[in-house]
Amino acid sequence: MLKKKPQKKAKYDKRNTLNDLTGREWLLLTKSVWISEKCANDKFAFQHPAPFLINDIKKLVRFFTKENMTVLDPFCGSGTALVASAQENRKGVGIDLSKKYCLMSRKRLQDLKLKKNQQVICGDSLKKISQIEGKIDYCVTSPPYHNILRHNGGGLRETKDKDVRNGARLGVEYYSNDKRDLGNQAQYKDFLKLLKAVMAEVYKKLRDKKYCSIIISDFTVNKKETNASGDVIRIMQDIGFGFEGMIVLVQDNKPLYPFGYPYAYKMNHHHQYILNFRKQ
Ligand SMILES: C[S@@+](CC[C@H](N)C(=O)[O-])C[C@H]1O[C@@H](n2cnc3c(N)ncnc32)[C@H](O)[C@@H]1O
Structure with a gap:
């Protein structure tokens, strides 16, 4: 019989104060x-x-x-960051302006039995972040993309299979009609200004040297x-x-859309950027 090779022990570096990962x-x-x-x-x-998506x-x-x-997550929507945090045994705080999405997050956590140590706060992040008890160790978030859901007919997409997001666009589904909603700023510069104000609150709440x-x-x-990604990098650097x-x-x-066809090049965005920042 073949002898089993002894498994190499995973190596953890004691100096690692950032995470629990092996090299x-x-x-x-x-x-x-x-x-x-x-x-x-x-x-x-x-x-x-x-x-x-949870795994990301x-x-x-x-x-x-x-x-x-x-x-x-100061723009927590359906609560994905809280689900991910709970599954990784981290505490989570999620804020969303929309009552509908806050209820959605709470139901999601309840159905998955992941409510422990996860807090959903309903309201404007600009005001609510400073009210969170204590400091936070990490912020992961995705703001509304200016007002594109209002103008692109984006949002929910028609599909025969309800589990799949692919398919033709179904029409406009935007987050809310609330003036404080980042998705309702008519001017792009006002969207950036409001995002900067919210992220400045995140900066104050984040422990020193931690990431966002x-x-x-x-x-x-x-x-x-x-x-937009370049503009977001600039406002985050302005904050510090x-x-x-x-x-x-x-x-x-x-899905692919023939936006400019057959006259001009218009791209289909098939990726997002994860922009990483650190509090200095
Ligand atoms: C891109 S979605 C986030 C989706 C989320 N990552 C998820 O997994 O479901 C942006 C969210 O920001 C929320 N929002 C917009 N303005 C806000 C504000 N001022 N304070 C808190 N939430 C806001 C919207 O209601 C929307 O759910």
């Missing part, structure tokens, strides 16, 4: 390109127009925190391709965050 796990997560990964528990969130956020939470640390990830893609403003690089999150299974 190999750490290295794999430093790749600048990630392929977005679906799982069965993403299905519930497709009632929201723009949810994260779990990777970030594993990299940027240790067990029992606290994660904040913003997930966003470039999009069109008044039909013009706009480097150091920019630590971006991960390209590939979403290769989205």
Whole structure:
């Protein structure tokens, strides 16, 4: 009989105060390109127009925190960051302006039996972040992409299979009619101003030297391709965050639209950027 090779013990470095990863796990997560990964528990969130996928956020939470640390999502929508935090044994705080989405997050956590240590706060992040008790260890979030859901007929997509997001666009589904909603700023510069004000609150709540990830893609403003990710990097640097690089999150299974065909090049955005920052 063949002798079993003794398994190599995973190596943890005692100097690592950032996360609970072994050297190999750490290295794999430093790749600048990630392929977005679906799982069965993403299905519930497709009632929201723009949810994260749980596995993408779990990777970030594993990299940027240790067990029992606290994660904040100030635009938490369907609560994906809280689900990911709970599954990784982290505490979570999620804020959303919409009562509908707050109820959605709470139901999601309840159905998955993940309510413990997860808090959903309903209200305007601009006001609510400062009211969170204590400091946070990591922020992962995705703001509304200016007002594109109002103008692009984006949001929920028609499909025969309710579990799949692919298919023709179904019409407009935006977050709310609330003036404080970042998605309701008529001017792009006002959207950036409001995002900057919210992220400045995050900066104050975040422990020193800790990280913040913003997930966003470039999009069109008044039909013009706009480097929104670049603008977000600039406002975060103005606040005082150091920019630590971006991960390209590939979403290769989205539908393709012939936006400019047959006259001009108009791109289909099949990736998001995960912009990583650190409090100096
Ligand atoms: C891109 S979605 C986030 C989706 C979320 N990542 C998920 O997995 O479902 C942005 C969210 O920001 C919320 N929002 C917009 N303005 C806000 C504000 N001022 N304070 C708190 N939430 C806000 C919207 O209601 C929307 O749910």
